[in-house]
Amino acid sequence: MSIGYACHSIALPGSDIKSCTLKNATEEHLLSLIGHNLNSLETAVDYNIRNGIRIYRISSDLIPFGSSIASGTSWQRVYAAKLKSIGERIIAGGLRVSMHPGQYTVLNSPDASVAERAVLDLDYHTTILDSMGLASEHKIVLHLGGAYGNKKQAIARFVSRCKELALAVHSRLVLENDDTLFNIQEVLEAAYSAEIPVVYDNLHNAVNPADTDSTDIDWIRRCSGTWRKRDGLQKIHYAQQHSQKKPGAHSETIYIDRFLEFYRQLSDRDIDIMLEVKDKNISALKCINCVSNRGINALEAEWARYKYGVLERSPNAYQAIRQLLRNKSTYPAVEMYRMIEKSYSMPIAAGNAVNAAQHVWGYFKDKASEPEKKQFQSLMAKAGSSESGVLSIKNYLLRLALKYHEAYLLNGYYLYKS
Numbered sequence: 001m002s003i004g005y006a007c008h009s010i011a012l013p014g015s016d017i018k019s020c021t022l023k024n025a026t027e028e029h030l031l032s033l034i035g036h037n038l039n040s041l042e043t044a045v046d047y048n049i050r051n052g053i054r055i056y057r058i059s060s061d062l063i064p065f066g067s068s069i070a071s072g073t074s075w076q077r078v079y080a081a082k083l084k085s086i087g088e089r090i091i092a093g094g095l096r097v098s099m100h101p102g103q104y105t106v107l108n109s110p111d112a113s114v115a116e117r118a119v120l121d122l123d124y125h126t127t128i129l130d131s132m133g134l135a136s137e138h139k140i141v142l143h144l145g146g147a148y149g150n151k152k153q154a155i156a157r158f159v160s161r162c163k164e165l166a167l168a169v170h171s172r173l174v175l176e177n178d179d180t181l182f183n184i185q186e187v188l189e190a191a192y193s194a195e196i197p198v199v200y201d202n203l204h205n206a207v208n209p210a211d212t213d214s215t216d217i218d219w220i221r222r223c224s225g226t227w228r229k230r231d232g233l234q235k236i237h238y239a240q241q242h243s244q245k246k247p248g249a250h251s252e253t254i255y256i257d258r259f260l261e262f263y264r265q266l267s268d269r270d271i272d273i274m275l276e277v278k279d280k281n282i283s284a285l286k287c288i289n290c291v292s293n294r295g296i297n298a299l300e301a302e303w304a305r306y307k308y309g310v311l312e313r314s315p316n317a318y319q320a321i322r323q324l325l326r327n328k329s330t331y332p333a334v335e336m337y338r339m340i341e342k343s344y345s346m347p348i349a350a351g352n353a354v355n356a357a358q359h360v361w362g363y364f365k366d367k368a369s370e371p372e373k374k375q376f377q378s379l380m381a382k383a384g385s386s387e388s389g390v391l392s393i394k395n396y397l398l399r400l401a402l403k404y405h406e407a408y409l410l411n412g413y414y415l416y417k418s
Helices: 027-050 080-092 112-131 151-164 184-194 202-207 216-224 256-264 281-291 296-311 315-324 333-344 350-361 370-383 387-403
Strands: 003-006 055-057 096-099 139-143 173-176 198-201 234-238 271-275
Touching (some): 003 281, 027 055, 027 080, 055 271, 112 139, 173 184, 184 198, 184 216, 198 202, 202 216, 216 234, 271 281, 281 333, 296 350, 315 333, 350 370, 350 387
Parallel strands (some): 003 055, 096 139, 198 234
16 A cells, blocks of 8 residues: 655655746747756656655646647657656656646536547646556546536546547546535446546545445445556545635645544555645655654654744644654654644744744854845844744745755755645
């Protein structure tokens, strides 16, 4: 069983994906952006493999305007070696990747032109995965689309068009239940007819259930029958509801006790789990560390990423976690993350924020220029008066970390995770 996340990596310099406006989408500019984005993907792939993250969704924005303007460029030829190299890294590292076209890729639209653009977009996503030399267990996840006033007809249209797709596209498709229209039972019926697997999304089912008697495990078992050997391991999406947002909104982080309660029900099943959560790789590492004993060094590495964020919220928790990790013969992963979660639920007090910023400033005090030192002191004087003052000083410290290549800070969460 592997655990992973979608698209954007937090606290990973060099992994950003760039795009441009339509008016600036010249072939030269697009090829430059694509080169940058492929380097960013390579950085994310290496990070995931290095950290034991084996499930990853590649951003659909990897090739800007990939199914329209860029389709007329030479990006496949220009970057053929690069794409192949990334694919080889993925395979060698045991990483399973996927892609997920956006809301405008609607295969079952009654408007033929919309459906045609959906086919082009699916072709584009398939081309990326094919260009990397990845087999069919590396999937493209799709929703059924719109209901258009008649679900049965909408499903029939999807199935019909799905069967007309090129084999290279059809072999990668996976269908997911959504949180507004098509529930998991309807998706299963469509998937069996279209002969494609189903990804079960627990939060979507909670918001848009097929029935209230079946559990997550019931549906996961039913979906397992749609996965064949060539599709790879069954895959599911796991998310938690944001406590202050509309139903279906993803939580900021995956709370570990709730995740473990869900995970323990899967202990006898070989299933890949894609986390859908705002803090992306941060939650993925948390969950991975808590379901396997990776050694005290792994926890110390994680603590190094969190510690200044904890310090600005709760100096008591900061000291308690340091004490917790002193016993090198133990592996208190769950306890450590519980304490981190509790501290991150606390508001940032001005005095604590100033204290944490002073600790971080220690990395620059002997490097910074005199104007930079004066700027820091000026920001510190304002930091205690407002939340925006705290944010300003953290943004300034991030700029300094980038300028002076302070990897320890850039790979930590303090400068990114508020």
